[in-house]
Amino acid sequence: MSELANPQFERLLKKHPHPHRPFWERPALSRRGFFQVLGTGISGYALFQVARPLRLLAELPVVPISKARNCIFILLSGAPSHTDTFDLKEGSWTPASFNPTSFGDIRFPQGLMPNLAERLGELVLVRSVRAWALVHSLSQTWIQIGRNPASALGSIAPHIGSIVALEKATERTAQDLLPGFISLNAGGSQVGAGYLPVTYAPFQVQPSAGGLRNTTHPDGRTRWEGRLRVLHSLDDPLRKNSPFGQSSTDLDNFYQAAGQLMYNDRVQSAFSMTTEERQTFGNTGFGDACLIANKVLRADLGTRFIQITLGGWDHHANIYAAASLPRMAGQLDVGLAALLDGLRGSSLLDQTLVVVAGEFGRTVGPPNNQQGRDHFLQQTVVFAGAGVHGGRAIGATDERGAGIVDPGWSRGREIKSEDLEATVYSALGINWTITRRDDPFNRGFEYVPYADQDIYGPIQELWQ
Secondary structure, X not given: OOOOOOHHHHHHHHHOOOOOOOOOOOOOEOHHHHHHOOOOOOOXXXXXXXXXXXXEEEOOOOOOOOOOOEEEEEEOOOOOOHHHOOOOOOOOOOOHHHOEEEEOXXXXXXXXXXXXXXXXXXXXXXXXXXXXXXOHHHHHHHHHHOOOOOOOOHHHOOOHHXXXXXXXXXXXXXXXXXXXXXXXXXXXXXXXXXXXXXXHOOEEEOOOOEOOOOOOOOOOHHHHHHHHHHHHHHHHHHHOOOOOXXXXXXXXXXXXXXXXXXXXXXXXXXXXXXXXXXXXXXXXXXXXXXXXXXXXXXHOOOOOEEXXXXXXXXXXXXXXXXXXXXXXXXHHHHHHHHHHHHHHHOOOHHHEEEEEEOOOEEOOOXXXXXXXXXXXXXXXXXXXXXXXXXXXXXXXXXXXXXXEEEOOOOOOOOEOHHHHXXXXXXXXXXXXXXXXXXXXXXXXXXXXXXXXXXXXXXOHHHHO
């Protein structure tokens, strides 16, 4: 047993090993799929329908921190080097351009990320996080669903954002036109709603200066509205209080909710951007996503969880070349700093938990023989907003960044993806110990694994 081990945690691992084998990725709801249902450019009721009440099996009497109304989860897919960024460990290999600088107790590569260096007072660097596995697809999914994808319920497990969308569905009003969960720049790393209804799937959007595509009809608004009236005149007797059951009535609601996105200035405004706005956020795909995330939350149209994916961190060779780590860190630096400024400027930062994480870290010490870094379990996760006390690090690693010497939190062990999941739920006022009894295997789906044993839990120290 390691010096930092928690006996209960070690017993869990012995009783329930966490296999690290690859698995098939499940589909998410693409923008094309979102609009393709009707074939006329309008969206689907499935993204707005509030699911019928689902039975709960159990929950523990815990008290969520309840500091956030929204969450922005930034996935740095490919896994950034923690010891070159948020857990800086200097050596002869460190480029002079990184300009390592001390900010209180934090040593930070100011030259690599100058904008974030100026905003360290808003960031908490959690340095005692350790991934379970070193396979990209496996770990990327693990951190998005907060559990082992190869476990019994891993193949049907929803994204954390889907659980948030479901839990917040009862708070939606007639003004909430957008899905509860939006994903920006996801690519192939996106996880879907698992066994939950498509209502809670991520609505995948590739930001575009022209706004949200497919929300106008090729033949014009008048023609579209005329066709919709004809449709209702023919179908309403079979759709409203349908003799064929709830599914037909749901389809009618599907069309009505979809129509609200068409020719809607508030929706278009939330997804449109000017040249000047793009410049402020870095004029990159990641910057565009940060800009849209800011605008969507500011529009307050029902979205409560936004994932932004920034891929390209898999630097096995030439990590310090201009096109490698410096380019990726530069995009993150400008985009994230502008996102924090935008949220603060619209009084949303205190209501929004921002989480920045890769799937794991990279090897420590001198670079490998290709001047790169390989996969490594140790990593750093960054938090901001929602009242977290910034300007500090939680946990500490050894002088090389290879292992944890101080977990820095109450459970006294390394922090896992499951703990990060519990932290997001707790911040949003969701009881992370809920177990549902609606999964297709009838095994009982726990929001966080082993909830009844209190194995995993939120990082309360973020707010202390």
